[in-house]
Amino acid sequence: MPDLILHHYPFSTFSEKVRTALGHKGLAWRSVEIAGMPPRPLLAPLTGGYRRAPVLQVGADIYCDTHVILPALDRLHPQRTLYPPGSQGIAEGLGFAWERQLWIPVIGVLVHFIGEHIPPEFIKDRKEGYLGIDISRPAMAPQFPQHLQAVRAQLGWLRQALAAQPFLLGDAPSAADLAVWQTIHLLRKNCPPEVDALLGLAPLVPWYERIAAIGHGTPAAMSAEEAFEVARASAPAPVSHLAPDGDPGGLRAGCPVTVTPDDNARVPVNGTLVAASDHEVVIHRHDAQAGDLHLHFPRLGFDVVAA
Known part of the structure; x- marks a missing residue:
C-alpha cells in the first residue's frame, strides 16, 4: 500500500485532528508541511484548487476534508477503529x-x-x-x-x-x-x-x-516535491467501496461535476464523477504535470452539481 502522506501545517487544528487519528492507529506517515495560506504551488494541482487543510494523499488518491480522511483511514487501516461498532x-x-x-x-x-x-x-x-x-x-x-x-x-x-x-x-x-x-x-x-x-x-x-497522550504516530518529513512525484508516478486506486450509480441526486459516473464546500473557502473543484454515495464523492481529474488523480470529498458539507 502506498505511504500515507499528510499535507498540513502545525497550527492547523483540523490537521491536529488527523495527526491524532494517525497516532490512535499507531501508523507511520509522511509529513509534508505546507503554508498556512495560499499559494501552495505543488498542492493546488493535486487538489484542483481546494484550499483547506489538511489533505491526505495516498498515491494518486487525494482526500479533502477530515470528514472523508478519517473514514478513509479506517477503511485502509481498520485496526484500532475510529468508529466503535454501531457508532x-x-x-x-x-x-x-x-x-x-x-x-x-x-x-x-x-x-x-x-x-x-x-x-x-x-x-x-x-x-x-x-x-x-x-x-x-x-x-x-x-x-x-x-x-x-x-x-x-x-x-x-x-x-x-x-x-x-x-x-x-x-x-x-x-x-x-x-x-x-x-x-x-x-x-x-x-x-x-x-x-x-x-x-x-x-x-x-x-x-x-x-x-x-495518544500522540501522532510515526511521522517522517517529506518535501512537497517528493509528494508531487509520488502522485505523478502513481495511478488512482480502483474505487471498490462505492457504487458508480450510487449518487443520491442521480448523477452518473462519467458526467462532469463541480464540488464546492458549502460553508467557507468556497473554491469549486471540477472533475468527472467516478462514484458517489450519500457519504462520499470521488471525482477524476487530469493535471498536465501530476497526471491522473482521484479526489475524494465528503458529501456532507459540500455541494456536488453537474458542471
Whole structure:
C-alpha cells in the first residue's frame, strides 16, 4: 500500500485532528508541511484548487476534508477503529455538528486572547479568501459575549456526556472525540491558563489529557516535491467501496461535476464523477504535470452539481 502522506501545517487544528487519528492507529506517515495560506504551488494541482487543510494523499488518491480522511483511514487501516461498532453514524454526525456550530465562536474566544499576535496578512486571507469575515480582535470584540456563551453551552453537554465514561462513545476514543477535542486543543494550546476557568474546562481535563497522550504516530518529513512525484508516478486506486450509480441526486459516473464546500473557502473543484454515495464523492481529474488523480470529498458539507 502506498505511504500515507499528510499535507498540513502545525497550527492547523483540523490537521491536529488527523495527526491524532494517525497516532490512535499507531501508523507511520509522511509529513509534508505546507503554508498556512495560499499559494501552495505543488498542492493546488493535486487538489484542483481546494484550499483547506489538511489533505491526505495516498498515491494518486487525494482526500479533502477530515470528514472523508478519517473514514478513509479506517477503511485502509481498520485496526484500532475510529468508529466503535454501531457508532459511525453518531460519531460522524456529532463531529460535523460540533465543528460547524463552534468554529466561529471558538475563533472569537481565541482572538480575544491572542488577536494582537495574528499577522495582518493572515487576517486578510481569512476575510477575503476563506471565512469571509474579519477575525481581527477589534472586529470580533463586540461579539465576544455571544461567542463565549456559545462555547460554554456546548461544553456544558460535553461535561454531562463524559461524566460517567472515559470517552464520548464508551471506553475507547472515536472520531467524535477527536472532532470535539481539536477545538478545545486550539484554545488550550494558544490561550493563557485562565481560559480553563472562563470556559469551565476543569472537569474535562482528564478526558482532554487522555486524548493528548495518544500522540501522532510515526511521522517522517517529506518535501512537497517528493509528494508531487509520488502522485505523478502513481495511478488512482480502483474505487471498490462505492457504487458508480450510487449518487443520491442521480448523477452518473462519467458526467462532469463541480464540488464546492458549502460553508467557507468556497473554491469549486471540477472533475468527472467516478462514484458517489450519500457519504462520499470521488471525482477524476487530469493535471498536465501530476497526471491522473482521484479526489475524494465528503458529501456532507459540500455541494456536488453537474458542471
